[in-house]
Amino acid sequence: MEKSYVYILKCADNTFYVGKTNNIIDRLNRHEKGEVKYTSTRLPVELISYTAFLDEYLAARFEKYLKSGSGRAFSKRHYQGPG
Numbered sequence: 001m002e003k004s005y006v007y008i009l010k011c012a013d014n015t016f017y018v019g020k021t022n023n024i025i026d027r028l029n030r031h032e033k034g035e036v037k038y039t040s041t042r043l044p045v046e047l048i049s050y051t052a053f054l055d056e057y058l059a060a061r062f063e064k065y066l067k068s069g070s071g072r073a074f075s076k077r078h079y080q081g082p083g
Helices: 025-032 056-066 069-080
Strands: 003-010 016-021 045-053
Touching: 003 025, 003 056, 016 025, 025 045, 025 069, 045 056, 045 069, 056 069
Parallel strands: none
Antiparallel strands: 003 016, 003 045
């Protein structure tokens, strides 16, 4: 069974990028090479967190949650620290 990964990157301009992939190493390499539109102008990026899922549907739901208002608040509390 293939895993799905939901990850959070911190960009050089202090913005955050949330994504989902089946190949975390390849996807991070693409970010670092400037091949992903959003992060290409915000390099370098730093991997803040990733979560592996055995169920792609759950991964997609978690990614969608992290991109929502309450998910961004959750992310800020748990991954970005105070303030």
